[in-house]
Amino acid sequence: MKRRQGRLMWVFIIAVTLMLAAAAEASEKGPAPGGGGLTRLVVAELRSEFWLPAYLAETLGYYKEEGLEVQFVTTKDGPVAFQGMHAGSADLTMLSTEPVFRAQAKGLESIIILSTLTNKPYMFISAPSITEVKQLKGKTIFAGAPGSAPHSFALSILAKEGLKDTDVKWAQMEYGASLAALEKGHIDACYLRSTAKKEAAAIKANILVDVSDPKQHQALYGTSRYESTIIVGTKRFVRQNPETIQKFANAVVRAMIWLNKNSDEEAAKKALPLFPAGNISADSIGYLRSSLSKDGLISEEGHKTIVAYCRAAGIIDRDIPYDEVYDMSFVRKAYAAFNK
DSSP: OHHHHHHHHHHHHHHHHHHHHHHHHHHOOOSOBOGGGOEEEEEEEOOOGGGHHHHHHHHTTHHHHTTEEEEEEEOSSHHHHHHHHHTTSOSEEEEEHHHHHHHHHTTOOEEEEEESBSSOOEEEEEOTTOOSGGGGTTOEEEOSSTTSHHHHHHHHHHHHTTOOGGGSEEOOOOGGGHHHHHHTTSOSEEEEEGGGHHHHHHTTOEEEEETTSHHHHHHHHSSSOOOOEEEEEEHHHHHHOHHHHHHHHHHHHHHHHHHHHSOHHHHHHHHGGGOTTOOOOHHHHHHHGGGBOSSOOOOHHHHHHHHHHHHHTTSOSSOOOHHHHBOTHHHHHHHHHHOO
């Protein structure tokens, strides 16, 4: 019942967003002029090391060199940022593919321009007393907002053990509050990014699932490729502003190339100004290193896996062709130009 209510809520949200998007399109004038002759680009995001190259492009000065003034707007969850973008509050959004595909299937069109990771660096952790997923029946868990990628991840883990979404209680909170809630016993399990292994160990949490492990990733998704950590724009914005999108892709790909050549310590040092709470480190980048995309491209294999996963999870009810939702021409051109 709750899953059906969640789907109905998403239908309602998408319907409202479509109306707001129509209003935004009526007044859309493209990216605003920034200071010093730069073009301002507003990017809604979650402030996570999963999009590390996009942040390094700022601290390394690549956006400015490409003629852009990028303004990051931090939100609580990917679907919130995505809906805001379609309503006109941002030009691009950083989030996972699942909410984008859900909206695409309902007629809210977007274009994904690049991915920063090649797989899912997700974990599902529990209180020390819980050692198996099946023990979570009747327990309280946190995995982000309904419709988000972490929420879909948790649903898949439960389903693999024969549990339904109604077999657990779902808590809502900030992502940053979940570890403290788990330690204090307010929740029994939660989603956690795999770069936070030390934090999980510090509270003696059990790691029930860790798909940063290739074997576990293969078991859950059926492949090693799952390029769903993406940057996306509305179809209208991307098609009307190809030069701006190319400049953005240039800067991010340049940061990827820089990252490939520099140490975890140097990357953490360069990224730190955009993580004032200090929640990025050489260790976290080291955990993430094997998942980082070297070129921003999304493979056909990865796309097919994401579509199959989304269909099996009930996120979408139709196949979404690769060319309908991706445009890899920007990162291909950038990589050819700068990978010397």
